[in-house]
Amino acid sequence: QVQLVESGGGLVQPGGSLRLSCVASGVTFRRYTMRWYRQAPGKERELVAFIDTTGNSTNYGDSVKGRFTISRDNNKNTVYLQMNNLRPEDTAVYYCNAQYGILSRWGQGTQVTVSS
Numbered sequence: 183q184v185q186l187v188e189s190g191g192g193l194v195q196p197g198g199s200l201r202l203s204c205v206a207s208g209v210t211f212r213r214y215t216m217r218w219y220r221q222a223p224g225k226e227r228e229l230v231a232f233i234d235t236t237g238n239s240t241n242y243g244d245s246v247k248g249r250f251t252i253s254r255d256n257n258k259n260t261v262y263l264q265m266n267n268l269r270p271e272d273t274a275v276y277y278c279n280a281q282y283g284i285l286s287r288w289g290q291g292t293q294v295t296v297s298s
Contacts, residue, residue, distance in 0.1 A: 184208040184287045186278050191292030194268055198296070202263040204278030204289055211259040214282045218252060218263045220274035220294075230276070231263060245271070268296045 190202040202218070215234055221227040231252035232241040240252050251264040261278055275291040 184280075186280060186287055186289035188276065188278050188289045188292040191276060191294045193295045193297065195298050196269060196296055198268050199264070199266045200268065200294060202265065202276055202278075202292060202294075204261045204263075206259045206261075206280060206287075209259075209280060209282075209287070211280075212256040214280040214287075216252075216254060216261040217279040217281070218261075219277045219279060220272075221277070221291075222271075222274040225274075227277070228274075233261065265294070268294075270296050272296050 185207045186204055188202060188204045190200060194200055212235055217232050218230040219227050220230050228243060230243050230246055231250055233252045233254050237254045242250060249267045254261045273294060273296050275293050277291045278289045280287045
């Protein structure tokens, strides 16, 4: 059974940092491209970051470029999202997503709140 479990969310002050993790089980992780999405209250789900199967290619949403970094460890079946210089507008539930062809799997999400 495919399972993605996010962790690392929480409350942080503006300008602070958090690192999110997403551990996959029940999949051949190295075959999946991985993405982080986020959804704020009343807004549509937004693509935050993408990483290919090897970790050699990444892409970011315009709102997080230069502040967030996506990475993966295929030996640990884990994808990470390092978030620096956080802003109140980064407040959202963050979801990881695994894709392989037409297969798409989601985690349950982790809340990130940026507030003073």
